[in-house]
Amino acid sequence: MFERKPMRLRPVMVLVVAMLVLAACTSASPSPSGTGAAELRPVRLLLGFRPDVQFAPFYLAQQEGYFADAGLEVTIEHASGGELIRLVADGQADFGVADATDVMVAKSTDIPVTYVSTLFQSFPVAVIGPAGTVPAEPAGLAGATIGTPGQFGSSWHALLALLDAGGLTPDEVTIREYPQFNQVEGLLAADVDLITGFRNNEPLRLAAQGVDTELLTIDEVAPLPGPGVVVGDAALEDDVAWVEAFALAVSQAQQAVIDDPDAGLEAAIEAVPTISEDVDTARTVLLATVELWASDLDIPPGFIDADVWEAGYATMEHLGFIDGSVPLEDMYWHAIRLE
């Protein structure tokens, strides 16, 4: 009996040991989601100058797993235009959000950076002024004193494009520069008649001061491509699928914010708690921003409108910002395609 008992117990013991080993292996090995987390590719993303509700799609993509589903672990940081493009081009950051017109200039000066998807289908910069003072046509800007941040960036490109569309040169207006982006204060102090600014920002700030505004936009007279996602050329050549995955995640998150702006607002508040100090203004800014993301064409968020780029490239070359040495097709690359 003593000899047979072990024999009878052996299959049971083997089974128990096997189950224990299996359980140990199961608990020691990562779960399917854990495996995914371990394989996420780290991404350093540079957004604009400072955290803002306008970056809601990126916050939402980070919080709701759009990036993780694309196999990306995104760290969001902020940088100014010149620094941002250099860091992305050099590979010190993986992606950035930059003005398309800046990309044209940077690319023309041998900085290896490429625009891969569009955030703003409408050009966000406009000439802004108190109601009744803004001319309906660019030619009406003659003689005006206009405040703008400086001789750089999309505001400068838009201002010169508008003046040119009106048959004017910068000498035919008085330009006052506000490098600290405080041109609203200049307008309120009556130092200038008009200012350049973002359609989803400065008019709202002026409205908060009780000033009704009018805008002279550029889309109809001299189209320029709006800000979008940029990547370094080396990264793009190295792994196209990676760039496509990132752009698609951003596009999906942008669509989610378009469909439900409050979801975007909540994501922005979670990422940037100070936004909750003035939720109404943040919501107004986000809604105005969503309008600028929209296109008249039936295209998904992120899609690059080649016609706008062609027109913008011609305008930038005509104004002397670029010399045409880098062909248009090298400036951008479609990370988001029409199905």
Added chain:
Amino acid sequence: MGALRRIGLAALSVAGFLAVWQLIVVVGDYPEYILPSPAVVAQRAVEAIQNGTLQPHLAATLEESVIGFAVGATVAILVGIMLAKSLTAERVLSPYLVAAQAVPILALAPLIDIWFGGGLTARVVICALIVFFPIAIATMVGIRGTDPLLVEMARANGARSSQVTRLLELPSALPVLFGGLRVGVTLAVIGAVVAEWAGASVGLGVLINIADQGLFDTPLMFVALGTLALLGLTFYGVVLLAERALVPR
């Protein structure tokens, strides 16, 4: 030290600096848009001078910093004398002066630009504010450092207070005062750039912004930075020459 030896040392120092710079570029394998080599910057400087890019910006910064320094130094010396001679003035004004010095002028500059309607006046005010503090403090310390026996002797011989200040205390304070002027004159260049970043269409600070964010022309940005450094060195040299001429050794 002979003049030839001094020039040789200066040339060696410059050559060493350029060699280290070049070494960093080569070892770090930095692209031109991150860190251009000295040769690239030199070539860009020649281009910027030949095509007239640099000169108007240099002239504007030169004007702002010279006037700003002159205004700031003059007011600072007068206030420094007042602080040195009146304990009440020191007790009343010092907290404000120190507090004003602790406030970052970069934050105030855009407001000053709007308060003064922009233009040269606003930029001179910003520059003068930055220059003011070290010179005022140096003046006060220098005057207080005057030998009290000499002051007593001058008064005993019938010198009026203004005569004591003009003929005894100020000359006695010159070595310390020039220390403040040396600091102040280099700050004048920084003050001019800060003022230009608050609001200007021309100036080396504006050129830095244009090169950095407008043209993405890093070599041109280094040309502007180098020009600012040369301007500071020149101002410093002028103050040093004045010091050698006025302060007995």
